[in-house]
Amino acid sequence: MSFRRLTLATALAGVLAAPLVQAKDTGYIFVSSEKDNAVTVLDGKSYDVVKVIKTGKRARDMHFDAGHTRLYVVASDSGRVDVIDVAKLEVVDRIPVGEDPEMFALSADAGTLYVSSEEDSALTVVDAASKKIVRQIKVGGEPEGVLLTPDGKTAYVTSEVANMVSVVDVASGQSQAKIVVGNRPRRFALTPDGKELWVSNELGGSVSIVDTATHKVVATVKFEPKGFRADDVTPVGLTMSRDGKTVWVALGRANHVAAVDVAARKVSDYVLVGKRAWSVALDRSEARLFVANGLSDDVSVIDTATHKALRAIKTGRVPHTVAIDD
Amino acid sequence: MKRTLLLSLALLAALPAMARELNIGYLDLADDPRYDATRLERRFQGQPWGRPLAGAEVAVEESSFAAEALGLTLKLETAEADDADGLGAALDGLLAHGARFVLVDLPAPALAQLAAATRGRGVTLINVGASADALRGAQCQPHLLHTAASESMLADALGQYLVSRKWRKVLALVGPLPADRERMDAFARSAKRYGLKIVAERPFKLSNDPRERDLGNIGLLTAGEDYDAVYIADSDGEFARDAQFRTVLPRPVVGSAGLVADIWQWGWERNGAPQLNNRFRKSAKREMSGADWAAWVAVKGVVEASLRVADGDDAAVLRYLRGGEIIIDGFKGARLSFRAWDGQLRQPVFLGYGNGVAASAPVDGFLHPTNTLDTLGADERDSTCKF
Numbered sequence: 001m002s003f004r005r006l007t008l009a010t011a012l013a014g015v016l017a018a019p020l021v022q023a024k025d026t027g028y029i030f031v032s033s034e035k036d037n038a039v040t041v042l043d044g045k046s047y048d049v050v051k052v053i054k055t056g057k058r059a060r061d062m063h064f065d066a067g068h069t070r071l072y073v074v075a076s077d078s079g080r081v082d083v084i085d086v087a088k089l090e091v092v093d094r095i096p097v098g099e100d101p102e103m104f105a106l107s108a109d110a111g112t113l114y115v116s117s118e119e120d121s122a123l124t125v126v127d128a129a130s131k132k133i134v135r136q137i138k139v140g141g142e143p144e145g146v147l148l149t150p151d152g153k154t155a156y157v158t159s160e161v162a163n164m165v166s167v168v169d170v171a172s173g174q175s176q177a178k179i180v181v182g183n184r185p186r187r188f189a190l191t192p193d194g195k196e197l198w199v200s201n202e203l204g205g206s207v208s209i210v211d212t213a214t215h216k217v218v219a220t221v222k223f224e225p226k227g228f229r230a231d232d233v234t235p236v237g238l239t240m241s242r243d244g245k246t247v248w249v250a251l252g253r254a255n256h257v258a259a260v261d262v263a264a265r266k267v268s269d270y271v272l273v274g275k276r277a278w279s280v281a282l283d284r285s286e287a288r289l290f291v292a293n294g295l296s297d298d299v300s301v302i303d304t305a306t307h308k309a310l311r312a313i314k315t316g317r318v319p320h321t322v323a324i325d326d
Numbered sequence: 327m328k329r330t331l332l333l334s335l336a337l338l339a340a341l342p343a344m345a346r347e348l349n350i351g352y353l354d355l356a357d358d359p360r361y362d363a364t365r366l367e368r369r370f371q372g373q374p375w376g377r378p379l380a381g382a383e384v385a386v387e388e389s390s391f392a393a394e395a396l397g398l399t400l401k402l403e404t405a406e407a408d409d410a411d412g413l414g415a416a417l418d419g420l421l422a423h424g425a426r427f428v429l430v431d432l433p434a435p436a437l438a439q440l441a442a443a444t445r446g447r448g449v450t451l452i453n454v455g456a457s458a459d460a461l462r463g464a465q466c467q468p469h470l471l472h473t474a475a476s477e478s479m480l481a482d483a484l485g486q487y488l489v490s491r492k493w494r495k496v497l498a499l500v501g502p503l504p505a506d507r508e509r510m511d512a513f514a515r516s517a518k519r520y521g522l523k524i525v526a527e528r529p530f531k532l533s534n535d536p537r538e539r540d541l542g543n544i545g546l547l548t549a550g551e552d553y554d555a556v557y558i559a560d561s562d563g564e565f566a567r568d569a570q571f572r573t574v575l576p577r578p579v580v581g582s583a584g585l586v587a588d589i590w591q592w593g594w595e596r597n598g599a600p601q602l603n604n605r606f607r608k609s610a611k612r613e614m615s616g617a618d619w620a621a622w623v624a625v626k627g628v629v630e631a632s633l634r635v636a637d638g639d640d641a642a643v644l645r646y647l648r649g650g651e652i653i654i655d656g657f658k659g660a661r662l663s664f665r666a667w668d669g670q671l672r673q674p675v676f677l678g679y680g681n682g683v684a685a686s687a688p689v690d691g692f693l694h695p696t697n698t699l700d701t702l703g704a705d706e707r708d709s710t711c712k713f
Contacts, residue, residue, distance in 0.1 A: 118601060121391065140391040142601055160598065161655075162392035163633075178395040180633065183653045183661070184598075203655050231661055231697070253659075 025068075026086065030323040031292065031299055032059035032073055033316025039073055040316050041089055044283075044326060047301075047313045051089045055082045061103040062323040065110040071323060072113070074101050081113060081126075086325055095131050098124045103187070105148035105155060114155050114170075116143035123157045123168055135173045139166040145187035149194060156197060158185040165199055167215060177215040181208040189240040189247055191262065198238060198247055205233035207249060209265060221249075221260055225270040228254040237279035241286055248289055250277040257291055257300075259307065269307050273300035281322040292319040345397045348632050350386070350625055351425030352379055352404040353416055355432060360455075370563030371586040371678070372480075374617035378431050378454050379404060380610035381618035385625035388605065396633055402625075410436040414443060421449055426640045427628045429621055434458035441467040450644055452628075454620040458505075459512060462668040462704060466711035471648070471669040473620040473627070477512035479703035480587040483675035483687035484557075484580060485516030486701070487587075490689045493554035493578075498527040499547055499569070505561035513557055513581065525551045530558075532565045548573040557581040584679065587687070590619035591678035594686075597659035623662070623671065627654045658686070660699060668711040672699040 027044025037057050041050040056075025063072050064086070071084040072095075079101065083093035097104075100119035106112075112134075113126040121143060122136040140159025147156045148170070155168040158181075165185060167177040182201025185208070189198040196218075197210040207221040223233045234252030240262070241247075247260040250273075257277055259269045274293025281290045282304070289302040297317055301310040359365070360374055369375050386402050393400045403423050405416040413436060420428055427450050430437055434456040441451055445467055453461060453472040462476050488496065496517065500510040510527070517524050533542035540546050548556055548569075556573050558581045560566035566583035578584055592603050592613040602622075606614040614622075631647035646652055647664065654662040658674045665672055675687045688698040694705075704710070 119604075138391070140395075141388045142598065159391065161388050162395070163630075163655075164392055164395060178392075180392075180396070184655055203653055203661055205661075229698075231699075234659075 026325045028086070028325045029290065029299075030062060030071055030084075030325070031315045032062050032320045033318060034058050034060060034076075034294075034320050035317035037075070038316055039071075039084065040319075042313060042315075044324070047311070052316070053084055053089055053091060055084075055091060056080050056094070060320045062321045063104065063106045064323060064325065065106065066108055068325050070110070071325075072104070072106055072110075074104055074115070076101055081115070095126060095128055097126045098133055098136075103144055103146050105146040107148065107152055108150075114146050114148055116146050116157055118142050118144075121159070121161075123155060123166070125170075125173070137166075137168055137173050137175060139168070139175065140164050140178075145185070145199075147188035147190060147197070149190065156188055158187065158199065160184045160186065160202075165197070165210065179210055179215050179217065181210070181217060182206050182220065186236045187238055189238045191240065192242065192244040196262075198240070200235040200238050200249060202234045202236055202252065205230050205235065207235060207238065207247075207260070219265050221265055221267065223249070223251055223254070223258050223267060223270075225251060225254050225256040225258070228256070234276075237277075237292070239280045239282055239289075241282065248280050248282070250280045250291055252276055252278065255293075257289065257302065271302055271307050271309060273302070273309060274298050274312055278319075279321045281324055283324045284326045290322040290324065292322050294318050294320070345399050346632075347399045347401065347424065348393070348629070349401045349403055349423055349425040350382070350628055351417075351420035351423075351428035352382055352402060352621075353413065353420060353428055353430045353432070354379070354404075354406055354455075355410070355413070355436065356406050356408050358431075358433065360433075368563070368567075370567060371583055372588045372616065373563055374455065375612055375615040376610065376618070378429075378617040378621035380612075381454075381606065381614065381620070381622035382429055382625050384602075384606050384609050384618075385622040385629070387609070389626065389629040392633060393629060398629075398632060400629065410439065413440050417444065417449070421447070426450065427452065429454050429624050431455035431617070431621070434461055437461060437470075438465045441465070441470045445469060448640070450647075452624040454624055455617050458508060459704070462670050463710040466668050466713065468669075468713040471624075471664055471671070473624045473671045473673075474617070475587075475589045475673070475675060476670060476703050477509050478515065479670075479675060481509070481512040481516040482519065482702045483587040483677060483689075484513070484585070485520040485522060486687050486689040486692050487585070487677045487685050488522055488555060488580070489520045490685070490691065494521070495523050495525050495553045496555050496557045496580075497548060497551050497553040498524050498557045498559065499530045499565075500527060500559040501562065501565060502529065502531055503561055506559045509561060509582070510559035513559065524557075525553050530560075530565055532562070544569045544572045545574055548575065553577060555580050558583060585677055585684060586679070587675050588616040588678055589673060589675060590614055590616045591676040591683045593678060593680075593682040594658075594676060598657045602657045619656075623654060623656050623673075626656070627652070627662075627664075627671075630654055662699075665700070665706075667706045667709045668704060670703060672697065672702075674699065675702055 029042040039053045056078030058076040061074045081095045085092040101115045104115040115124040117124045125134040139157045141161030145158045165179045182204025184203035199208045209219040232254045237250040256270045275295035278294045279292040291300040298312040407413045407416040531541040558566040560582040570579045656662045
């Protein structure tokens with residue numbers, strides 16, 4: 001029996017034997033695929049495909065609940081978020097979230113979804129239990145990245161068209177501030193102390209660092225990977241290490257990820273990955289960085305200690321987001 | 327003047343006293359033959375599918391959130407002259423309403439005249455509808471910008487693509503209009519630049535007259551030579567449309583039909599283009615064509631400059647708009663800006679067909695010392711523009 005089958009069999013056996021026992025640390029790597037309407041599940045060690053889970057149309061952003069029992073997946077063209085049971089590897093629930101959702105944040109209790117709705121130029125707040133839209137907050141054209149602060153009080157949302165970040169007070173639903181950042185802002189990372197918000201600017205080719213107290217851009221990080229021009233640098237995904245020392249930024253068409261020293265606000269290294277490096281995710285030990293490459297239909301695995309690309313894993317068409325259950 | 331300042335879109339509610347106003351003008355001609363109803367119905371490739379004002383309106387709408395947040399009131403003021411003689415008065419009307427940036431959608435001769443007459447009057451004209459190279463060359467003006475592509479840019483895009491496919495032998499058919507000649511000349515320059523061989527250049531005429539069969543019959547026109555593609559210079563569009571699939575050799579038609587270089591193609595699926603297409607379709611009830619995109623990006627550029635220049639002084643906005651630092655988001659993946667030497671917007675060009683895009687130029691592998699977008703059209707050293 002191949003390792004792949006064994007894994008699947010083990011998983012199935014677990015489900016059959018004790019359906020109420022929650023899966024924990026399966027090591028599975030989940031990759032959403034925009035063109036396959038599916039999430040591919042990979043084994044965390046062998047990277048073999050464990051299962052392809054059919055979802056709604058155009059699977060994109062994904063988040064686990066706190067206990068990693070469920071994985072929430074946006075299906076943009078179906079206007080909903082599908083909920084995958086991590087133990088069963090099946091879609092067990094569907095939450096309608098309005099037209100053209102793209103990215104989202106999940107509250108700590110998984111009771112509320114904060115969804116960027118391209119069609120409505122709004123942040124849509126959805127109650128997961130009742131599956132009702134609670135409110136919509138206007139945040140400018142083509143909203144994309146959503147970041148909820150760990151205290152759950154503030155949501156940051158980018159508008160790709162307005163070149164702005166909206167700061168939304170979650171309790172009142174009011175936009176407290178709008179911050180002009182670089183061109184076509186996409187996604188966020190927050191320092192562990194909550195004082196600096198890092199915003200990727202896809203067309204600006206940079207990352208804006210926003211002081212969350214004053215709502216001012218205090219610095220801009222530029223990227224110059226060897227052999228690429230400024231125009232090729234289109235940063236989208238970024239993620240911060242838990243110690244707040246390093247930010248990993250996917251540079252899009254420049255086919256690299258950059259490691260940025262947070263304190264120095266300087267690039268410390270570039271690592272070559274696949275075509276149009278887009279989303280990034282660290283595993284729990286932060287030993288490996290996973291990079292979804294949208295135009296080469298694969299995921300690069302980077303050793304964060306040596307900054308070497310370990311391998312490229314074939315995935316579905318146009319991989320969007322990587323989520324790791326470990 | 328039929329419809330002078332009839333439409334004044336005040337999209338934003340009253341703002342605090344600090345609020346600045348940005349009035350963007352839009353000027354066109356009532357009897358412009360390009361917008362003849364029966365012509366529009368045919369939706370010729372590479373030609374406008376309606377007044378590009380529709381694109382400007384979408385841009386104002388999508389810019390309103392950012393403008394409002396920064397205390398800027400956006401207005402679009404339109405004026406339409408009955409004929410070319412009325413353009414001066416129509417423009418005066420826009421200036422009286424405070425418009426300092428005016429989108430102009432005019433045939434090339436009328437635009438050249440208007441631009442020459444308005445130099446030094448504190449207005450910046452943005453050409454959204456005329457592709458003539460002369461407007462960027464001998465007739466260029468320091469206050470005239472172009473978001474529409476020049477014939478040279480379109481020809482270079484096609485030239486790059488043909489070379490990249492190794493379709494080097496081209497049979498050229500050229501129509502009787504002066505604009506056809508201009509287009510042919512631009513393509514011949516590109517052919518030379520990229521090493522394409524024009525195996526023959528033959529005149530065509532839209533005619534069923536048996537006495538001039540050699541000019542009107544696509545079979546006769548495409549016989550007797552070996553070629554990889556048939557290039558047709560047809561600014562009217564009807565002949566080129568009907569030439570497809572009727573050539574003697576089974577070869578693609580390119581140029582004015584078939585594979586066409588244009589600055590927008592609604593079939594493009596990347597760089598946020600689908601979102602823009604959706605907004606445009608909802609607003610204008612048709613697909614977005616290149617002219618619509620030119621008007622849309624003109625407004626986007628003026629708004630971007632106005633938002634980034636904090637003091638808002640007209641001259642400072644213009645300096646920023648024309649300077650190399652600006653990043654205009656054209657939803658084509660590249661950072662767009664205006665060329666200092668002739669006021670032309672540097673931008674990717676699509677090689678499109680019916681409902682899709684074969685490639686985006688600059689085609690991979692065509693390089694330039696500073697900006698690959700400047701491989702399309704007149705580069706600094708080729709430019710004949712002297713401000």
